Amino acid sequence: MVAREVGRLQVQAALARHLLQTGLGAISLRQLAAAARISDRMLLYYFTDKAEALSAAMAQVAAELTVQLETALPPPTLWQPRALAAAAAQLTVSAPMRPYMRLWIEVVAGAARGEVPFPQLASQIAAGFIAYVELRIDPAGLADPRATATTIVALIDGLAVIAVCADEDLVNRAAATLGDLL
Amino acid sequence: MVAREVGRLQVQAALARHLLQTGLGAISLRQLAAAARISDRMLLYYFTDKAEALSAAMAQVAAELTVQLETALPPPTLWQPRALAAAAAQLTVSAPMRPYMRLWIEVVAGAARGEVPFPQLASQIAAGFIAYVELRIDPAGLADPRATATTIVALIDGLAVIAVCADEDLVNRAAATLGDLL
DNA sequence: TACTCCCTGTAGCACTTGCTACATTGCTAT
């Protein structure tokens, strides 16, 4: 019974790695299982559902991302909103963050069309992002700090969107000249 | 031979309407055909491919969106970047624009996973958005007007992302207090 | 030794997918 938990965790990690590399578009049970080097039968032994498997994998990804973010911008320091936006923008378009943001967009798209488990997942993750930013901005002079945090997150997410479909140079220039707008 | 063109156009319009309502997530040929009240056989008579049918429908949607945008912010007027960003943000979160933005996110997600015809489509549309903004901002004092336009588009797209997965009130507050950041 | 029960493979089901082959209708030009 312990073996099962261990196996499940290993599979979960393998799935997370796979999703980061390939995205979660129209991925099937069998592909998922192959990525974790097990049979589809075993995948459904560890997880009750395809949806549960995906949720677990995404939870893993989200956890990794959180660690990365905490490392990048440790919480005690309070930032001016503009400065935080600029720093976060640079972080977002950086190479290590790209796979995460790409995946994030796919989750949002899944949520947009109401496909389980994405709506729930997306809300959770978005709330996490917003809380993360809110915790780090100096609320002095802000009428609605949470709204400002949301705007910053929107800016970040938007850069991720553009990163998918505009050429890299332009995205970097946009992230770099953020100050011209803010 | 003329009948065919006419039929094709009608089907294209029906598909566009359907996509706006339901999104394009994992939509199948048969669903698409049903939405246009024809058989799947006929859909493949009008279009060579599922991909071509989707492209045509999305082109139609994009054209409609362009009209809406031109109406909302006519081109000759030059805006200060911050003012344009604020106006565009309000427009983005407004009810009539929501379905378009939702669809746009799905296109980007398709592009993110490299699924034809979305990468091409997404680049085109994104380039259109950026050009639209660039044409309307006052370049005076901007080091890189296109980069600034890109940032504005990113902000807009980000709001669309957040609109999918945060509660409506928060999104509206973010759009309203944009000035606190810009 | 026999029983139980966790683990895991094999096989398959009912269904959906994109797409095609073929047959049939109906109009048009000769």
Next chain:
DNA sequence: ATAGCAATGTAGCAAGTGCTACAGGGAGTA
């Protein structure tokens, strides 16, 4: 009237989907 071709329906294919039934191996317990 008839030949020819555009338009459309019917049927089906091979592949893939999520998921399940069933059986067996192996380890621990009585």
